[in-house]
Amino acid sequence: MTIQTSLASTALGRRGFLVSGTAVAGxxxxxxxxxxxxxxxxxxxxxxxxxxxxxxxxVVIRIARSEMGQGTLTGLAQLVAEELxxxxxxxTTEYPTPGENIRRNRVWKNFSTGGSRGIRESQQYVREGxxxxxxxxxxxxxxxxxxxxxxxxxxxxVVKHSxxxxxxxxxxxxxxxxxxxxxxxxLKDPKDWKVAGQPLKRLDTLPxxxxxxxxxxxxxxxxxxTAAVKAxxxxxxxxKSFDAARVEKMPGVKTVVAVDGNAVAVIAxxxxxxxxxxxxxxxxxDFGKLAEVQQDDITAMLKDGLGASEAFVGxxxxxxxxxxxxxxxxxxxxYSFPWQHHVTMEPMNATVLYTPDKCEVWCGTxxxxxxxxxxxxxxxxxxxxCEVYKQMLGxxxxxxxxxxxxxxxxxxxxxxxxxPVKMVWSREEDMTHGQYHPTTMCKxxxxxxxxxxxxxxxxxxxxxxxxxxxxxxxxxxGMDPVQFQGFAASGPEAAYGYNVPNLLVDHAMRNPHVTPGxxxxxxxxxxxxxxxxxxxxxxxxxxxxxxxFRMKMLxxxxxxxxxxxxxxxxxxxxxxxxxxxxxxxxxGYGSYVAGVSEVSVSPDGVLKVHKITAATDCGHVVNPxxxxxQVAGSFVYGLSAAFYGEITIKDGAVEQTNFDSYNVMxxxxxxxxxxxxVPSGGFWGGVGEPTIAVAAPSVLNxxxxxxxxRVRELPLMHQELKKGA
Amino acid sequence: xxVLNVNGKSVQANADPRTPLLWVLRDTLGMTGTKYGCGIxxxxxxxxxxxxxxxRSCQVPLSAVSSGKKVVTIEGLAQNGKLNKIQEAWLANxxxxxxxxxxGMIMAATALLAAKPNPTxxxxxxxxxxxxxxxxxxxxxxxxxxxxxx
Ligand code: FES
Ligand code: FES
Numbered sequence: 001m002t003i004q005t006s007l008a009s010t011a012l013g014r015r016g017f018l019v020s021g022t023a024v025a026g027x028x029x030x031x032x033x034x035x036x037x038x039x040x041x042x043x044x045x046x047x048x049x050x051x052x053x054x055x056x057x058x059v060v061i062r063i064a065r066s067e068m069g070q071g072t073l074t075g076l077a078q079l080v081a082e083e084l085x086x087x088x089x090x091x092t093t094e095y096p097t098p099g100e101n102i103r104r105n106r107v108w109k110n111f112s113t114g115g116s117r118g119i120r121e122s123q124q125y126v127r128e129g130x131x132x133x134x135x136x137x138x139x140x141x142x143x144x145x146x147x148x149x150x151x152x153x154x155x156x157x158v159v160k161h162s163x164x165x166x167x168x169x170x171x172x173x174x175x176x177x178x179x180x181x182x183x184x185x186x187l188k189d190p191k192d193w194k195v196a197g198q199p200l201k202r203l204d205t206l207p208x209x210x211x212x213x214x215x216x217x218x219x220x221x222x223x224x225x226t227a228a229v230k231a232x233x234x235x236x237x238x239x240k241s242f243d244a245a246r247v248e249k250m251p252g253v254k255t256v257v258a259v260d261g262n263a264v265a266v267i268a269x270x271x272x273x274x275x276x277x278x279x280x281x282x283x284x285x286d287f288g289k290l291a292e293v294q295q296d297d298i299t300a301m302l303k304d305g306l307g308a309s310e311a312f313v314g315x316x317x318x319x320x321x322x323x324x325x326x327x328x329x330x331x332x333x334x335y336s337f338p339w340q341h342h343v344t345m346e347p348m349n350a351t352v353l354y355t356p357d358k359c360e361v362w363c364g365t366x367x368x369x370x371x372x373x374x375x376x377x378x379x380x381x382x383x384x385x386c387e388v389y390k391q392m393l394g395x396x397x398x399x400x401x402x403x404x405x406x407x408x409x410x411x412x413x414x415x416x417x418x419x420p421v422k423m424v425w426s427r428e429e430d431m432t433h434g435q436y437h438p439t440t441m442c443k444x445x446x447x448x449x450x451x452x453x454x455x456x457x458x459x460x461x462x463x464x465x466x467x468x469x470x471x472x473x474x475x476x477x478g479m480d481p482v483q484f485q486g487f488a489a490s491g492p493e494a495a496y497g498y499n500v501p502n503l504l505v506d507h508a509m510r511n512p513h514v515t516p517g518x519x520x521x522x523x524x525x526x527x528x529x530x531x532x533x534x535x536x537x538x539x540x541x542x543x544x545x546x547x548x549f550r551m552k553m554l555x556x557x558x559x560x561x562x563x564x565x566x567x568x569x570x571x572x573x574x575x576x577x578x579x580x581x582x583x584x585x586x587x588g589y590g591s592y593v594a595g596v597s598e599v600s601v602s603p604d605g606v607l608k609v610h611k612i613t614a615a616t617d618c619g620h621v622v623n624p625x626x627x628x629x630q631v632a633g634s635f636v637y638g639l640s641a642a643f644y645g646e647i648t649i650k651d652g653a654v655e656q657t658n659f660d661s662y663n664v665m666x667x668x669x670x671x672x673x674x675x676x677x678v679p680s681g682g683f684w685g686g687v688g689e690p691t692i693a694v695a696a697p698s699v700l701n702x703x704x705x706x707x708x709x710r711v712r713e714l715p716l717m718h719q720e721l722k723k724g725a
Numbered sequence: 726x727x728v729l730n731v732n733g734k735s736v737q738a739n740a741d742p743r744t745p746l747l748w749v750l751r752d753t754l755g756m757t758g759t760k761y762g763c764g765i766x767x768x769x770x771x772x773x774x775x776x777x778x779x780x781r782s783c784q785v786p787l788s789a790v791s792s793g794k795k796v797v798t799i800e801g802l803a804q805n806g807k808l809n810k811i812q813e814a815w816l817a818n819x820x821x822x823x824x825x826x827x828x829g830m831i832m833a834a835t836a837l838l839a840a841k842p843n844p845t846x847x848x849x850x851x852x853x854x855x856x857x858x859x860x861x862x863x864x865x866x867x868x869x870x871x872x873x874x875x
Contacts, residue, residue: 210800395858424761632860666862673863
């Protein structure tokens, strides 16, 4: 295949003065051109906010959510294209900018890309956008032919009259754009889908194979300088002083600036020169009492919460304590889960051009509007005078939903008005200034009757709340509802799957100084470890098989998806010698998921995960090929964390600094992942996150079968799995 | 001013000879296809070919390549608008997710196939030590096998 060497519309905003950029109409940034690059500056017509059509029949679909690898650009485009009845081979996409969204009364609604919400929360209005545009194109043709619209039909970017006359979308676009949009449109039944529901290839692959894709870190503007930054190594510490004179004469260095009272930045001609000077810069910090905080203090804080009398109740049925007290058998276990780092593949960065009248930001962000708000605040300018041009993200995982790095970049660039400054965090800066997966502990107590039925269960979570740190306005009378993901009493998001007559799930909030964050999968990750590993402990105490024990209590959709995974994996059937199956299930982000891990542990303790079979019921499947990739990727993410993921605190600071002290999974540890899709229809679930939660517990449950050892603390790298150890 | 050979062309780079090739490529020469991920030889995002051998450019000082060594980057793999075998297989297998690690993956896989036209799974495990946080490993493995057969 040949490549288009010039990505004509890979412009980085209206200024379009980038490497290969050309100016694009106001307010739109990145436009992927594969497979059909608009070679000429075609006269594009906006039919509505979602659909732009060019005379050459190219269809540009506008996508508000950010692409970070999850395939949302392709999936959302499929939904629009399905209703639009356009030729998929002529589809390209572009981002509207957050500023344009505000100027147009938020016509594209939510830009925030997290919580696996891209498709499930916008499917209705993006499909309507496609359908409305189609109706307008049909109406334009009918008017042109002076026939009733009912005699016309649309397919493959062509409107056809019953007489056989045809016109292409490109020919109709200008007239259609002038029409009033219909008030109501009827959406297709998913069973009639032709484009959506298909395992289509991603739209944005080619430039990722040739080095042409522009990520935030690749942005280059004329006369741009680069900033290397160092914030207080102790989270919450303050900048006291620095000795700029010691580095100002170093090659390429332009200036050294204080940032936000807690960081210092060297601005130089290149990143390397900035970094060399920053490494040499003498800095004094004021850490205060925070410098005395040690990991043991945090463990003690969490342990205290396990037995605390005060706790927020997240789910309650019957009287769990009485049922447990009266049970024939009582089972108890305590689990813990460490801080983990997102480790986005591309470290945090943002490029800013600030003048006293305008502030423009080029960055990868999962939340364009939050980035815009942060830029405006840091710049001290009204939002209308600021703009954010979203770039491709070298992963996000929730980290890029925050705008701390945007704020920092603006505060740096503000000190060099009129000069574009790209701020790049070193991996070390990134690792030590994350927004970490919160740390919690959990004590579970279960009561079994004489027949081995679970009659009472108390789940006490102790530890850190994300909302309390980041979104305190979303707490409900002090309670963090997100803490109970997977344990919720009801709701479409993350409801508990077991029927337990007497249940109490509560949370003793304990908040250390380390900033927590939304980390792909968020609280389903540890909550699934707690519940699903303890389920195996209960099953054993009841003398029952873990699958049969669960099946007695699981609600129908949960049971169906677990059964689908087990059937596919051959659960209960003979395995190769020394191989064992472990299972886990959860509902998260609106989807039901289950996993069966096949593992072995050698006599000297070497763990190998051979295969994982995973089932997903996400209601409607928009692109099965991309779901498979999300599921396989979820196991890499979840197992990386289970094997190695751990951030620890020493003297108030994060101890891990780079991949040598914070390992992640490579290809040699990758199990074979088999994905089973069992969509039951009638709802829309997310797929980017839920599966992560079943990775660790299914493996831990298999490890127990292989070794007889219950692992209740992660990461696994600290566990001795050797026989007899 | 150092002179180096990148993607078959002789180019001049005004940088300190100790500057890592990664940053010379990205900042001095404006070739941003080669990515920064760790700076300490761990992740492989910065992989290029030096005289046909995969190397982590964050660990190679400019001085080590300014003596006529042939540097090939991701931008130089396609010839006359035609993707190489690995790139083709990557496209056919829809490998990249976010794509950030993929320049390095493709450079490492291309070097692997040049050295071992028919790699086993163990060969792939040994040669492909690049980190992919999106978790494309399964597709990477399939695409390497597909490219070997192509
Ligand atoms: S940046 Fe060179 S190996 Fe990671
Ligand atoms: S494709 Fe995203 S890190 Fe590999």
